[in-house]
Amino acid sequence: MWHEVEPRCVHELDDTDLEILELLGEDARRPYSEIADQVGMSGPGVSDRVDRLREAGVIERFTVDLDRSQIRGGSPVLVQVSDGGESVERLQEDLSSADAVEHVFVTAAGDLTFIARPPEGSVREWLDDRLDLGTVTVDVTLLDEVNWTPSIGGTAFALACAECGNTVDSEGEQETIDGDRYHFCCSSCRSQFVERHDRIAEEA
Amino acid sequence: MWHEVEPRCVHELDDTDLEILELLGEDARRPYSEIADQVGMSGPGVSDRVDRLREAGVIERFTVDLDRSQIRGGSPVLVQVSDGGESVERLQEDLSSADAVEHVFVTAAGDLTFIARPPEGSVREWLDDRLDLGTVTVDVTLLDEVNWTPSIGGTAFALACAECGNTVDSEGEQETIDGDRYHFCCSSCRSQFVERHDRIAEEA
């Protein structure tokens, strides 16, 4: 039994959660005790939070960021598929399970774009094997660099300003409107947001 | 007691390395002792290999795969920038450090494509802030799904078939041609590869 702690909804991330996520983004094998020091908690406390974040689905998995060019020789290509009335879901599934595919994006219009490293020298064959180039049109672009930015600059996971989307740091401000708490990076964003909110409320 | 170990260059990944990477891709916080059991090594042995893989740059970092939609509300967009003679490097750097940007791709032609989650309702503003829409032309596509596949199906890091690029599992076959060792996922890929190789050799 511990002192009353107001139950924290798993869907609301507080600043500590964000800090933990950022630290894990930098090095997922960092000991929880080290994280605990930085966020001012105990090791078990951090462990509990991480468990909750996993269960809530915020953390999908701990993984490793590899230099794939050292594993799979091919150059990365960006492929845009203009759907020929095919089943997008099946295609997406096929692609996701194909080894050379690194990212799959589905557009709101139902088209597919993906990043892959097909085997060198037989890119066309490789594409044809999974796309049937006779029925769909593809646009293939050779890439020079593929960059994933989980936390570059150490701020990627920080709270987002409700107005401009930028990072909310310690200089930030908060405001509770209609029971919802919003974060802002600066006072001008806050006033702009509040102003628009009031205007909309007035019109309604 | 073990059999003679031939010296292994750090730039050549053997099957054990690949297996370790795959296991780490599934769960980067998995204990090394557990990995050791699966690959038939001791805990310290796995630790040594991982250290070497990090130093070699194959492992760039241990990190966490997050459900970003739970952290940063905006919908993901794919933005293709048709370069207006601008400095690609600077733009790329700016974008990489922007909080809402998740991936940046540089094409061989020097164009930029990136995935981001700009603040809802002010996508155009957000874009203009970092791209100067007056001088560059952009193509923005709303995305429905963003899928990163470090190891879906648990086979993404396995050896690639020299013919089709797919995973080589225990059913796979190998063949040494002209001193180079090739891996294949099945006998048909192997025969097809050998056949083509012979034909090319004959023509030369």
Next chain:
DNA sequence: CCTGAAAAATTACGTGA
């Protein structure tokens, strides 16, 4: 959520092939 003890993992180091 914290403390503190038990269990488990990681690291360091010496040795063998």
Next chain:
DNA sequence: TCACGTAATTTTTCAGG
């Protein structure tokens, strides 16, 4: 060079509060 075994250290897990 690479990997193993053992021991020292650190970290995680699991009580109890």
